[in-house]
Each structure stands twice: as C-alpha cells, then as structure tokens.
Amino acid sequence: MEAETLSRLRSGEDGVFSELVREHHRALTALAATVVGVSEAEEVVQNAWLKAHGAIAGFEGRSAIRTWLSRIVINEARMQLRSRKREVFLEDQVSSEGQDPLGDWFNEDGRWRSPPVSWSYDSPEALLMGVDLSGCLDDLLARMPANQRSMLEMRDTSELPFDEICNTLTLSASNARVLLHRARAQVFKLVNHYQETGEC
Amino acid sequence: MLKCRELVGKADQYLDGELLLRERLAIRVHILMCHHCRRYLRQMGALLRAFPHRHDSASDEEVCAVMEHLQQHADKQDEPA
Numbered sequence: 001m002e003a004e005t006l007s008r009l010r011s012g013e014d015g016v017f018s019e020l021v022r023e024h025h026r027a028l029t030a031l032a033a034t035v036v037g038v039s040e041a042e043e044v045v046q047n048a049w050l051k052a053h054g055a056i057a058g059f060e061g062r063s064a065i066r067t068w069l070s071r072i073v074i075n076e077a078r079m080q081l082r083s084r085k086r087e088v089f090l091e092d093q094v095s096s097e098g099q100d101p102l103g104d105w106f107n108e109d110g111r112w113r114s115p116p117v118s119w120s121y122d123s124p125e126a127l128l129m130g131v132d133l134s135g136c137l138d139d140l141l142a143r144m145p146a147n148q149r150s151m152l153e154m155r156d157t158s159e160l161p162f163d164e165i166c167n168t169l170t171l172s173a174s175n176a177r178v179l180l181h182r183a184r185a186q187v188f189k190l191v192n193h194y195q196e197t198g199e200c
Numbered sequence: 201m202l203k204c205r206e207l208v209g210k211a212d213q214y215l216d217g218e219l220l221l222r223e224r225l226a227i228r229v230h231i232l233m234c235h236h237c238r239r240y241l242r243q244m245g246a247l248l249r250a251f252p253h254r255h256d257s258a259s260d261e262e263v264c265a266v267m268e269h270l271q272q273h274a275d276k277q278d279e280p281a
C-alpha cells in the first residue's frame with residue numbers, strides 16, 4: 001500500500017476506509033467461512049471491520065494490509081466459535097483418496113507424460129478473473145476437503161504465514177504442506193485444462 | 201538427477217522460498233534442461249500471484265452495509281450512559 005493511502009487511512013478518512021472494504025470484503029468473507037462456515041461468515045467479518053476500523057491507526061504497514069485484516073478475521077472467527085463452544089476442527093490427516101492430483105501426469109520413471117500447456121494471460125492478477133473460470137474455481141473449492149480449502153484460502157488468498165496457519169488449524173507442518181500441495185495442484189490442473197480447451 | 205515428479209513435489213516450497221540452497225540449486229539445474237518443469241514453475245508462480253486477486257470487489261450494497269454497521273457502533277458509543 002502506498003504511504004499516502006496509509007496515512008489517510010490512519011487519519012480516519014472514511015472514504016478511504018470504504019475503499020478498503022470494497023477491495024477486501026469478499027476475500028475476508030471467504031476466509032471466515034473456512035473457520036465458522038458460510039452462514040456465520042458475514043457476521044464475523046462485520047465484527048472484524050469494526051475492530052480494524054478501531055485499530056487502523058496502529059497499522060504500521062509492516063505486513064500487507066490483506067494479511068493484517070486476515071489476522072483480525074481469524075481472531076474474530078475463533079472468538080465466535082468459542083462463544084458457541086465449538087472448536088476449529090479440521091482433520092489433521094491426509095486422506096488417501098485422491099492421492100496426488102498430478103500423479104497421472106507422470107510416467108513410471110518420473111518424467112512428464114502430459115506436460116502442462118503454455119498459458120496465455122495478460123497479467124497474473126487477471127489469470128483467475130475470467131467469469132467462466134472463476135465459477136469453475138468456486139465449484140472446485142466447494143468440492144475440496146475442508147482442510148485443503150482452508151490451506152488455500154489462508155496461505156494463498158490471504159497470504160498468512162505458514163506456521164501461523166498450522167497453529168490456527170492445529171495441523172502438523174508436514175501434513176499442512178501435503179494439503180497445500182494437493183489444493184494447489186488441483187487448481188493448476190483446472191486452469192491448465194481451461195487454457196487447453198476453453199472450458200472446465 | 202532430480203526427476204520431474206520430484207521437482208513438482210518440491211515446487212510449492214521452492215516458490216514459497218523455503219528450500220535449502222542445495223535443494224534450490226538442484227531445481228535450477230533441472231529447469232535449465234527441462235522446459236516442461238520450467239513452464240510448470242513459471243505458471244504455478246503466476247497462479248500463486250493470482251490468488252489474492254481472485255475475489256471481485258464488493259458491491260455498493262455490501263460496502264454500505266459495513267459502513268452503516270460502523271456508523272451505528274460509533275453512534276452507540278457516543279450516547280450518554
């Protein structure tokens with residue numbers, strides 16, 4: 001974030017704050033949903049915005065604003081669970097089903113059987129933005145095991161540090177790695193198929 | 201030499217900057233010679249950069265709902281006890 005935007009935010013300009021809401025609200029809602037479920041995600045994020053608004057003067061810009069906001073959302077989500085006497089429960093297990101999503105891309109000898117096609121995109125920011133593709137991606141995420149989806153939302157969409165995620169989800173680092181790999185590999189496969197055929 | 205399948209298995213940690221120098225070098229040597237893996241790493245890197253931008257901006261209604269909630273909260277705090 002630019003220093004100027006940051007200082008306007010800190011000085012409490014609501015116009016600047018509402019732009020922040022516009023940019024991050026949906027991502028934060030998806031993040032909250034991985035912890036409390038879709039039905040309570042909106043409420044959690046509302047409360048998180050209250051906290052963020054009150055604390056923005058102390059935001060030093062050391063981390064990305066998305067990461068800072070994501071931490072607040074995760075805290076609110078956990079408080080919500082505690083107040084409902086529920087816990088973040090994710091299987092700290094790597095189910096054997098599905099194995100490695102890219103397993104069939106390789107020969108017995110470990111070389112590529114079906115290597116990825118060359119992707120064309122204007123910029124990485126735009127890569128996932130096509131209407132068709134983003135719908136397919138939502139479907140894929142909805143079908144994914146919850147622990148894989150959480151890893152993807154927390155690490156790659158929210159850019160939270162890896163060890164912080166392991167603590168929040170009480171996952172071992174080695175299992176978290178495998179879950180993240182599987183989640184990313186499935187998305188890679190989806191995008192590759194979309195690039196190759198124009199559908200998903 | 202590192203096999204393509206092994207490289208793909210380590211690609212996440214490579215892109216997250218979590219590999220030891222020795223492992224990073226093994227990957228760099230491999231992709232000098234293997235254009236499939238070079239492509240895989242480049243495109244996976246693009247995918248990771250795309251992820252934070254995956255969600256659309258919130259609608260005016262959503263933004264207003266949040267800002268109104270903030271306003272209500274501020275009003276409540278201003279009320280005399």
Ligand SMILES: [Zn+2]
Binds near residue numbers: 237
């Ligand atoms: Zn290779």
